[in-house]
Amino acid sequence: MLVSVLIPLYNSEKYITETIQSVLDQSYTNIECIIMDDGSTDNSLSIAQQFTSDKVLVFTQQNKGASAARNKAFENSTGELIQYLDADDLLHPDKIKLQVENYHKHQNPDILLSGTWGRFTLDKNQVQWEHQVLNKNYSQPFSWLIDSWNGLGMAQPGVWLTPRKLIEKAGPWHESLSLNDDGEFFCRVILQASSIIHVPDSQVYYRSNINTSLSQSRSEKALASELKSYQLYEHHILAKADNIEIRTALANNYLNFIYQFYTDDKQLAQKAEQAFLKLKIGKMWPVGGKRFKQIAKLIGFKNTLKIKSYIKL
Template sequence: MPKVSVIIPAYNSMTYLPKTLESVLQQTFTDFEVFIINDGSSDNIVEWALQITDPRVRLISQPNQGVSVARNTGITHAQGEYIAFLDADDLWEPTKLEKQVCCLEDNPAVGLVYTWTNFIDESDKPTGVTIVSNAEGNVWEQIVVRDMISTGSSPMIRRECFASVGVFDANISIGEDRDMWSRIAARYPFAVVKEPLTLYRRHSRNTTKNSKKIVHELHQVIEKSFQSAPLELLYLRNRSYGWMNYFAAWSALLGENNYNDAMYFSRQAVLHYPQLRYTLMYVRLSVAIAIIRWLGSQTYQEVRSLTRTMRRLILGIAS
């Protein structure tokens, strides 16, 4: 049996899927199987898959049922001791699987190990955004407030976890990752590989660019997470709603160029979690909203690009 099962849900993803699969096949750790779950695609994925000669790769086709069901199909077929998910538009650095397997082998109590994440654009170029977290061990109180894992392409999970907590909730289309990680965190310690080994692609079809849908779906996830929470931890729910609205504000601002909705979600964020207004992240959001409102999105993008360039130069000089 392979040590790792890699599951790639795919729905009309041929723009990026070949590169995504290539990033798996170039891993330094090679004891794996790959299941590409064709979730009712209308592109040429079947014809493309027929040309794949690597015996570790298998295409499974099913009617369109959403990413949660596609992942669950992969879990059903998986033979590996560890399971890693990879969205069809994301990439992995070559040592990702190797370092995560080593972590799980060295820490038998850990149920999930994730990595840091770099954001890339449609051309594979870094955007300058890196998601960094040092949260390890018992992380339930942290992940139900703010998902530090960031993307479903980051974690590697022991297969036994799914037997313990169940599979992905097919009724959730945004935040299904967070729901699953929260359930695992309630029973298992987490670990992190402190390197950006996951590359999350930002493009026009990202579901996380729809702010109103984010709020609707994450509301379900948050309420579900706190259904059985101890009374002394229920105060975390308002913090969770604060961060939910914070990220919805960014989505409205950058994904939809709608500063009115961004302002609304920004206000909701601090109403739920007043301490947010004192964070640097909230200050950045407020400045971005002001620039776009008064000077336009093009000016903001220019300022943002200049800021990131200066930061990279400073960090480069410092190193």
């Protein structure tokens, strides 16, 4: 069974060699690696092209964003199973093998396979593995979304091994989203799956704290993308199921958006509040840090937000 590893590449000359090598070092060998350069302005493309072979195919396009690069890479792939991998992240040598073995074991073409991820900066041997509630099997995939939206964990895109048919049913990456595009995409994929099988030793190394993404994430475009992704969550899941548990989890997304970005963009925060109210599940509840929650219980969520504008809570 062929596995396609899809890598969107943009200005990652420092890391792309190690990333590609982690693919070539996989103990599962029936792999093709599709690299889609998204108009890099450094040496990323030329470095990637040095790996060109019958297993590694390198394409390029004008800069359109990571989601567009992933979509184009998928179009050029032929694997029955799809592994997404960012250009600065790494796969454990047995990552794909363990998940493929579990895929065959369950004999269900619509299962989605998850793994374990950890953060590192420069040395993968210093990785900090994420031990979270989500690291388990789910017989009802939408329950994974509910747990995640309630703050019980998240998944870095590389943890998944996804049957091609699930992606074809879910549709392509949303190319207009610049922030949380992975969350929105895998929300749709998860809702198409029959179950989620967690493979604990199937590991991904997530490189973090290497750029100035924090300032970018607070741009107006990025914040609008984040809120849009939450609205799309609501659209996708309520089309499948609707109950108080789901609506509460959706509402929690909006509350966390308000908590995080109230001081950055009050207009978007107001839109998030309106989306919360439309869910009709009652009053806002405190989210965020311990101190914020304590004060919010006394004077209310919105009043505490105003205080947070002036002092750190």
